[in-house]
Amino acid sequence: MTNKYSITLLPGDGIGPEIMAVTVDVLKVIAQQCDLEFSFQEALIGGAAIDATDTPLPTETIEKCRQSDAVLLAAIGGYKWDNLPREKRPETGLLGIRAALGLFANLRPATILPQLIDASSLKKEVVEGVDIMVVRELTGGIYFGQPKGIFTSETGEKRGINTMAYTVSEIDRIAKVAFETAQKRKGKLCSVDKANVLDVSQLWRDRLNAMASQYPDVELTHMYVDNAAMQLVRNPKQFDTIVTGNLFGDILSDAAAMLTGSIGMLPSASLGSDRPGLFEPVHGSAPDIAGQDKANPLAQVLSAAMMLRYGLNEPLAADKIEQAVLKVLDLGYRTGDIMSEGCQAVGCQG
Numbered sequence: 473m474t475n476k477y478s479i480t481l482l483p484g485d486g487i488g489p490e491i492m493a494v495t496v497d498v499l500k501v502i503a504q505q506c507d508l509e510f511s512f513q514e515a516l517i518g519g520a521a522i523d524a525t526d527t528p529l530p531t532e533t534i535e536k537c538r539q540s541d542a543v544l545l546a547a548i549g550g551y552k553w554d555n556l557p558r559e560k561r562p563e564t565g566l567l568g569i570r571a572a573l574g575l576f577a578n579l580r581p582a583t584i585l586p587q588l589i590d591a592s593s594l595k596k597e598v599v600e601g602v603d604i605m606v607v608r609e610l611t612g613g614i615y616f617g618q619p620k621g622i623f624t625s626e627t628g629e630k631r632g633i634n635t636m637a638y639t640v641s642e643i644d645r646i647a648k649v650a651f652e653t654a655q656k657r658k659g660k661l662c663s664v665d666k667a668n669v670l671d672v673s674q675l676w677r678d679r680l681n682a683m684a685s686q687y688p689d690v691e692l693t694h695m696y697v698d699n700a701a702m703q704l705v706r707n708p709k710q711f712d713t714i715v716t717g718n719l720f721g722d723i724l725s726d727a728a729a730m731l732t733g734s735i736g737m738l739p740s741a742s743l744g745s746d747r748p749g750l751f752e753p754v755h756g757s758a759p760d761i762a763g764q765d766k767a768n769p770l771a772q773v774l775s776a777a778m779m780l781r782y783g784l785n786e787p788l789a790a791d792k793i794e795q796a797v798l799k800v801l802d803l804g805y806r807t808g809d810i811m812s813e814g815c816q817a818v819g820c821q822g
């Protein structure tokens with residue numbers, strides 16, 4: 473039987489439409505090879521939506537996304553909209569759609585491909601074989617906890633306050649995503665916290681430990697965030713899946729990304745409790761190279777692979793896309809951002 477999926481495409485701005493077009497072509501081929509059926513519908517977001525409808529996130533876009541099985545987003549923003557007030561800017565559309573879909577788990581892989589090992593900022597011996605997935609909690613923690621704000625105390629001195637808070641249900645749902653992600657990978661889960669100092673981390677650690685018995689095939693360990701930052705740079709190969717809160721995840725996922733050294737190669741997935749998830753490259757809209765056929769489409773193509781693996785539960789189709797990416801690199805094709813000697817330069821159309 474053919475599995476059918478409806479996918480909302482949000483090409484957005486800058487290089488977004490270019491890399492999205494390539495990715496849709498890839499998905500059409502995969503559909504044929506894997507006996508899948510995709511129906512694509514496009515919707516407006518970001519600057520493109522501001523130009524057409526005067527708002528970065530039209531209601532129609534939210535509706536289309538909610539009714540689909542998965543949302544594939546490219547990138548938003550650009551110089552053109554830089555002078556708008558903050559609530560009217562393209563980026564507001566991205567925050568809005570994440571909130572509207574209740575996406576609380578952000579998955580960011582940092583994988584060193586042997587073909588691109590020279591692009592890494594670290595020594596070959598250190599990064600060879602690195603394959604890490606950072607699972608970051610996205611809607612709680614210190615970015616959202618109450619109280620927050622700048623207050624004036626009784627003595628008249630100003631105090632800035634943010635609160636790192638997690639409820640048991642918030643911890644349990646991100647832990648579930650993390651255990652299931654580890655199951656799909658090498659079965660090793662490292663939870664990162666600061667339980668030697670923070671009470672919220674102690675609760676986090678207790679919940680992870682309590683859930684571990686439901687996942688006997690996953691080996692759970694814990695690490696303090698300061699040590700995790702050091703270990704990521706010193707010996708990144710020790711990690712498989714990392715789960716952590718919003719703030720620590722923000723920092724560690726960027727640090728892990730830099731191990732790979734190539735922004736045009738990094739995909740991401742954001743998941744909620746129910747479908748649809750949202751899948752997008754880590755990089756921005758790259759307005760400096762938009763329309764010049766220089767963009768690397770592989771982060772977007774790999775985001776479509778994550779959509780198949782983590783959003784639609786089609787791991788074989790995801791494998792095929794990832795293998796195709798490796799093959800293109802094996803053949804020596806490169807965009808400018810991952811160029812090295814002896815390779816052939818191509819753009820999106822190439």
Ligand code: ATP
Pocket residue numbers: 487548549735736754755756757758759760761766767768769771807809
């Ligand atoms: P945002 O704020 O949306 O994250 P940004 O300003 O941080 O955007 P990007 O838009 O990601 O950054 O661009 C950073 C640099 O990386 C730019 O020079 C851009 O051209 C380059 N870049 C980003 N994505 C790609 C890509 N897919 N292919 C080639 N170069 C890219």
Ligand code: MG
Pocket residue numbers: 756
């Ligand atoms: Mg940025």
